[in-house]
Amino acid sequence: MKRALWATAVLCLSAAGVAQAYPEFQRYSKERSGRSINCALCHTHSDGPEGLRAGQIGSLTQEELDTLGLARQATAPGSGLKSPILNGFGNLMLDELGRDRIQELRQRPESLAESLPAGSDLDGDGIPDGQEYLDGTHPLNSLDGQPLKLFRNNLGRHGFHIAMMVLATALGLYGLHNAILWLSTQTGKEK
């Protein structure tokens, strides 16, 4: 059974052509931000596209392999294809830039951010995808972002709620304050 698995894996690999990851982007992001980054920045699996695990080429069904083949021919932007080994950010790059452009950007990974659509913020944490790439944070994880930026964005977002909370706590404490003072007048009386 294991052998059969291997055989299909070999077949898949040859059918889909040689797997290509683009470590230049990962390396650049890592150097610029000083954060450790892995293949999960753009790929489904954190160890990259090669292998037998979920999200790696070896695990794909025939249907998914066909999609992968199509995605690999998407040299121009706007193909609308979703490659099964890429995550949302990887697919955004594929759709917005096309493979030719990505190939070209490999030489100057610093300009990837400005090539992405300016307002695009896939995880909705208020930090645009391109900026997240520069910061070495994950564009698909709303909890991952430069702490200060996240804090500022969320503070603006929840400002109303926080103001309510402050007001409620202040009122409650004022009540407690008076309750304790009242209690102290009562204890004084007993004496």
Added chain:
Amino acid sequence: MRPDWLRRGLDYLSERLPVQKMSFESLVTKKVVPVHRMSWAYYMGGLALLFFLIQLVTGVFLLFYYQPTVSDAHASVEYITYYVNSGFLVRNLHTWSSSCMILCLMVHALTTFAMKAFARPREVTWLTGSMLLALTFAFGFTGYLLPWHQIAVNATKVVLQSIEEAGRYLPGALSGLPTYVKEIIQGEASVGQATLSRFYALHVVILPLLFFGVLGLHLLCVQLHGMSQGTDTPARRSEKFFPIFMLKDFWLWGVAFLVVFVLAYCLPFESFYPYPLFEPYDSLGSTPDGIKPEWYFYFIYYPLELLPFWVVMLGQTLGGAALFMTPWIFKNTSRKVLGIIATLVSAYLIVITIFGHDIYEMFKGGGA
């Protein structure tokens, strides 16, 4: 006719636990808090208590959804974070408040030390306090593993491995002991389901029960003995514990709660770490960069990285012993010397916690 030793024993105990002071009068009406330069330190214990209460409430909340199995733990934490109403807030409160609690306890311990509040008759207070500190670290260590992400499992492995390492420095028959201890904690050959179950039981049932017991004794002692003088000459001013000090304490609680609330609401604790560390643990994949324990273990972690193992182990054992023996070791030390020691220890803690990584890079940087 009581034998002499029994009488002395009872005298000793009644001085440490003066239960005759358990009256409304001495606990409420007459109790005062000295006012002096270090008065702010009297609030630290209460603050830690607030954070413990937050931990208790949010912890119970998390229990509703968390699943302690290797296949579901990470998924259930994700479910809490992304799908449950205000689940993110609850979980982030738990994380932030745990850090705040440990910070408060550290400051509490150091100031108590510097003010010589452990001196007779408050030995029991100090001992129970040290136990609470140790229990809190145990809480931190066991809780860290529960989300079952890369950093959690790998950091736990690192710590457990370093226990085993101690075996090398033990003589003969004893050398197998650390491995034995490690296997008891781990429950199986490597960190796996058995470990998760154990840590879960510890974090959720055993440690809280212990904590309640020790905390009860600690608070009882604090109440019976009242606030320690804290300075060499008795403070010229004092304020009533009830209601004045209590009021201030509650206002401080309010402010502290709001600070933690805002932090928990707006700043995911995970954003301080790179994202690969928060992917589910994968025993068959590679380990991501930057595995580290939580910041409050840096004071022991970075020395482990930089110094020979036996030096650190020796230092740790001595430090731990000194912590528990403080009331007797420093019995006759002046507050001035205690203050200097406390300042040095705080300086060490601050420097290693903030600059630990830079120091590490300086000595071990480059790798090759």
Added chain:
Amino acid sequence: MFDLLIFVALPYVALLSLVVGSWVRYRTHAFSYSSLSTQFLEDRWLLWASAPWHAGIIVVLLGHLAAFAVPGWWTAFMATPAFLTVVESVGLLCGWMCLGGLVIFLVRRFVNARLQAVTTLADVLVVLVLMAQVGTGLAVAVNHRWGAAWAPGALGPYLHGVLTLRPDVSVLTDMPPFVKLHIASAWVLLAMFPFTRLVHVLSLPLRYITRAPQRVVWTSSRASVRFEERAATDNERRLFLRAALSAGAGVALLSMGTLDKFFKYFLKQDLTEDEQAHLLSAKLRRLKQTAEERELELERMSRDAILVAPMAELSTTRGKYFIDYQMRPALAFKDAEGLPIVISAKCTHLGCTVGQDVDAQGRILCPCHVSYFDIKTGQPNLGAPAKEALPRLGWALKDGNGKVLLVQDPSGGREGSAEPGQLATSLLYILKRYA
């Protein structure tokens, strides 16, 4: 045209009159800055007119002010249905209180002879316009419900336009007549403001809040004691009331915005089908992964040899991860001669999984504490945190028919032989006896 007259010309006339009129009256008749009290002439009816009117109008005005001053926050507030209901009900109640008060004001002026003597036309006019104002407001509230939610968005831009000198009537053209009337009469009120008793709004005795309390000194000691006792009881009552009220208000506020969210934490979570499917598939993936691991464990218990990979799959630069007999990660490479290198991937320092990429010096890196291991010998680099070599694993090469060609034990001793041609097609196994 009519709209322009009422909603653009009138406002500016009103505002001009308000500012200039108030200023001039203050400069010339400072002592007339109040409403002439009629309390001495009649006080029983006055209570029932003045109290509900003032209580109601203050709440309503503050509500209007908040809605138009901080529309964003106000709208966020109103997004909670419970809160919207409360605000609307309170507003409506206050509106009715105002109207009731005004009616009594008016009736009182007409039925009491002493009052009639001091009543001016302006007094009656003010009450009438105020009645129109409150009446249209109530009509809007009853006929076009949930104004607290829609008004800031619908009318805010008009008001903002007037105040920033860029009036825009277009938002008002399709408004219902009651709304238009309400706005128009508001401008009329503002225009009348400096010429009527309404100016007393500007002479609020705010200093009373901060001035020192008056102390009453008693000449007889009995009276003094009784007074002190009463003061103490009053103080207790005040403390208790303050405690109860503000704690209650705090809890009420909490339950509007925060506690309800925490309450929802415990309800059944409402997920879309997509979300449920996503969650379930993620869970399934994890279960499969766990099952895979268990399968590996079982395989390692029951088999004497386990396939690592066909030799053709191995590379000299990138290791292939597999799981050894102790369920620890291990790596397989190919050396220059095409023979396998099989080595544990569990770092001897603190047990992290070592990386799979071979660097130029033929080493692999443990990322946790930066130890480089030579893949041939397993030795760590000098000064690395790891002191011991990665153990080498024993292995066997078999051909396609399962015949053993070559075996190597962990210390490097070999048995058997393999032709280069056979090597490329052979399969790499690890053996239980070397585990």
